[in-house]
Amino acid sequence: MTMSGLLGALFLLIVQGSLAQHVRVEPEVVSFPGQTVTLRCQFPNPGDTQLTQVSWIFERTDTERTNIAVFHPNFGVNYPTTSPVSGRVTFVSNPPTLDNPSIQIKDVKMTDEGRYICEYATYPSGNEQGVSSLVMLAKPKNTATTVTVSAGKTPVIVARCESSNGRPAATITWSTALNGNVSTPKKTDNPDNTVSIQSVYMLAPQPEDNGKDISCIVSHRTMAQPETFPMKLVVEYPPVVQIKGYNNNWYRGQTSAHLTCHADGNPVPTTVTWKTLSGHMPETVQVRENRLAVQQVDDTINTTFICEVKNSLGYGRDQVTVVVREQAPPNSNAGVIVGVIFACLLAILLLGGLAYCLVSHNRRQQHGYRGTGKPSGTPYDSFTRLFGSAKSSKNGTGNNGNNNTPIYRGEVVLNEKTANQGMHPGGVALLETTHTHTAEDILLSREMDEVERKKFDELEEEDERYDHFSGGGPILQLRPHDDDIDDDMESQRDGSVISRTAVYV
Incomplete structure (x- = not known):
């Protein structure tokens, strides 16, 4: 096709579209069965176009066209009797006009659905028309059911759903x-002219599928929400039987032993029968429906018990062989043993923690007693506690202002009693020494080396000798007083004098 041909075809379409727009109709009209539907038609602003006649044509299919209503200003109204809506169609206006030739159809049916054409006969342009589609809606009736089936390996219909x-x-x-x-x-x-839809669900049903959930969901234009049908499958199968109650520990003389026959089937089992493999039921056994009770276990219970259950599809069975023991099985002490082991472990942990605390505490206490194991700057080591400071100045004073530090390091105070009585006849003030640790305390620490032990042994011997001293004061050694006190005595800032060689306790 050439370019000129394409332009010509486009021009014709535009002309036809502009002519078709002269007839104004509703493109689609929706209705339900039994209602009255109105089909509107107008030819606005005809101008120089002369309107001579208007006709309504029903087109059910592309090949089936039927006149249903005709109006001519001179000849009046005509409703063909051969139309499918004869007797139910009328013009809205009475009398009708070419300006408004709308029609009504009463009691519409599903078969009335189709295309309705409003066609004008005009001069000089010829026939012009507009098309309205009547859409009939019908709310469907929806149902869903399950199908009772027997268990098997072949897929079958288990549920149906229909709209x-x-x-x-x-x-x-x-x-x-x-x-x-x-x-x-x-x-x-x-x-x-309605439509029915049917859908089925297929499955190879098994006994465990019985009672499973399945739902059918129907959606339709006439329903605001889809309609849901919940269902449960129905699968029939012969009884499945299981005997419970025997745990391989029945013993001679045991009472109140029992067996229970559990059966599952669809339809529900109706008959339960107990048998033995030997054909003889022991006298100590009582049977009540699906329960077999043994009043007292004896050697006659050494047999095989069989339970048979029946329903309309068949039967199922299960059996159990009972072996009677000579005596009751011993009680398990596993729980007691585990408890004892746990208690022992807990005791060990507690003792270990206590020992660790004691050792740590003992080491902290020993920190001030070791002489050789501490740094040189550590105060109050064992050597200093026993013999005082080894340092002395040139003027003859040490830690206490002199070079005769007491053996038992402590705080030297005036004896209140001596202060009241005056000075010692030898010119030496009697002093009373207080100390925090004795030799016995240090020996009890068990941390001194052998040299320190020997020194303390010598000190204890001296203490014993001084204990027998008959003097009235705590002086261990006194020099005779003479005029030259500088050889032995040393003046103090408070006016008293102290012997350089005497030991005060």
């Missing part, structure tokens, strides 16, 4: 955890 007599056709979906298949929906056109 009947709807317009347009409904949509069906399934919701389930089952591992089945959905068949292709089956569509059926009904004589009244």
